[in-house]
Amino acid sequence: MTHKMPAVVLASGNGSNLQTLIDLKSANKLDLDIKLVVSNNPEAFALERAKNAKITTWGKSHKSFESREAFDLNVIAEIEKAGILSNQKLIADGKDITKSSQVGCIILAGYMRLLSTAFIQAFSGRILNIHPALLPSFAGAKGGLDALNYGIKITGCTVHFVDEIMDHGPVIIQAAVPHKAGESLDELMQRIHKLEHRIYPQAVQWLAEDRLSLKDRVVYLKENSKSEKLASLGNQELSFLVSPPLEKF
Incomplete structure (x- = not known):
């Protein structure tokens, strides 16, 4: 690099x-x-x-x-x-x-x-944020808690560009995790944070490589033949869906 x-x-x-x-x-x-x-x-x-x-x-x-x-x-x-x-x-x-x-x-x-x-x-166009929920659902300072209290079955985290409305800017990447009935907020947030620590650097790297473009609120990722996509995070206990797919640094 x-x-x-x-x-x-x-x-x-x-x-x-x-x-x-x-x-x-x-x-x-x-x-x-x-x-x-x-x-x-x-x-x-x-x-x-x-x-x-x-x-x-x-x-x-x-x-x-x-x-x-x-x-x-x-x-x-x-x-x-x-x-x-x-x-x-x-x-x-x-x-x-x-x-x-x-x-x-x-x-x-x-x-x-x-x-x-x-x-x-x-x-x-150069400000990034990460939010502990799947936007546009559960925007705001207590996104994780609001999602849990609502009784959701799937939640996660979102990296997005920042605009003048809170938690509103165009989405770059999202990762989903299941919420288990009776699970505490701390238990849920531990899994969300694990994915935050993976998808946020990924979004930053895409921006550094000048591979992100925006049209009509949709963020497009330019393909890179040198990038190797990952099938999983290597943790069988962590059920998740990430889009766009993660790449190896």
Whole structure:
């Protein structure tokens, strides 16, 4: 692997998906260069994970800013310092001084804040999120719990592009798991998280390879003759369905 897609990860809590990305990046299995980890929670363990991996961090409470947009504008400035420029045109003294941007991405990994319109427009088409349910069902902060309480038999996780509506953007990849009657939320989420840690890096890798395209809300994956599809995760106890099919890194 040669080209590494620059990325910024936004996280609010434990950062297990971040750790998966760090581990795969360190093993040279992912075409990713994490430039910065941002959190709206200065105590988030995700920041510790980043520091342990010698990744630059920025953590400030959103409560110390006067508005959602004010916080996000500060985050945008930090992201641009990290080398991932926004899509916004830069005008000074009446002249367009917009810089050529590196093709990077913003990865939301348990980021418990709605992004402002300003942020989404700044990085339009380059923001990824993962949600612990099969969208469009059970959107929102408690997707896993809402699905369980509803009595579903199948749930899972979804990686999608982010737009201005919560958990609404075009779907890149989904993975399904069964819910067993009487199973606790923790038991269910353990299996969902296992798949999150597989499909999120997969989506990131496809983006890094410039194989994703979008038309009328449908995300298309360009075939790659060098990619080897996987039949399973190698765990017979884990019943699942993943679409598009997983590939070997």
